[in-house]
Amino acid sequence: MICPDNGNEVLARAKQGDPEAFAELYVQYRHLVYRRCLQMLHDEPAAEDLTQEVFLKVWAHIGQFDGRSQFSTWLYRIATNAVLAYLRKTAPAFVYLDDDTAQFEIPNPSDTYRHVQLSEVLEKVRPQDEEVLGMWLDGRKIQDIAKSTGTNLSNVKSKIHRAKGALREALA
Numbered sequence: 605m606i607c608p609d610n611g612n613e614v615l616a617r618a619k620q621g622d623p624e625a626f627a628e629l630y631v632q633y634r635h636l637v638y639r640r641c642l643q644m645l646h647d648e649p650a651a652e653d654l655t656q657e658v659f660l661k662v663w664a665h666i667g668q669f670d671g672r673s674q675f676s677t678w679l680y681r682i683a684t685n686a687v688l689a690y691l692r693k694t695a696p697a698f699v700y701l702d703d704d705t706a707q708f709e710i711p712n713p714s715d716t717y718r719h720v721q722l723s724e725v726l727e728k729v730r731p732q733d734e735e736v737l738g739m740w741l742d743g744r745k746i747q748d749i750a751k752s753t754g755t756n757l758s759n760v761k762s763k764i765h766r767a768k769g770a771l772r773e774a775l776a
Contacts, residue, residue, distance in 0.1 A: 644687040677735045737767035
């Protein structure tokens with residue numbers, strides 16, 4: 605089922621290439637993208653950089669948003685994919701010990717691995733449930749999630765239950 609842009613005139617104008625409308629979308633959704641990036645990376649500067657990259661990708665591809673899901677869900681998926689790509693590119697670096705005076709910190713490879721592993725498990729969650737699960741994992745109350753996503757309370761509870769089941773199954 606294709607969801608309309610929920611009467612979102614700003615989104616419709618941005619899809620037509622209006623930069624002012626896109627700036628409004630940026631202001632409205634930048635915190636959602638930043639929180640997702642920070643949640644996965646635990647690195648504020650990298651999360652800020654990736655937030656900018658995500659919105660550059662969105663600007664380039666906003667015409668491809670087909671309305672099958674809410675815009676925020678589509679945006680959340682782009683942010684998740686951007687972080688996963690970043691994590692793949694930034695594998696722990698090797699340090700050559702030719703110089704006795706070199707000072708370095710050995711990265712803990714299990715930290716990066718845990719982030720990638722959790723992200724891969726989260727990909728098992730249906731895209732339409734992922735936004736709700738992300739908000740719930742961020743500590744938001746079910747009533748707030750229902751209000752911000754425009755869904756009723758029982759639907760939010762069911763999405764969280766379904767997403768938790770998918771996570772349990774993926775981790776088993």
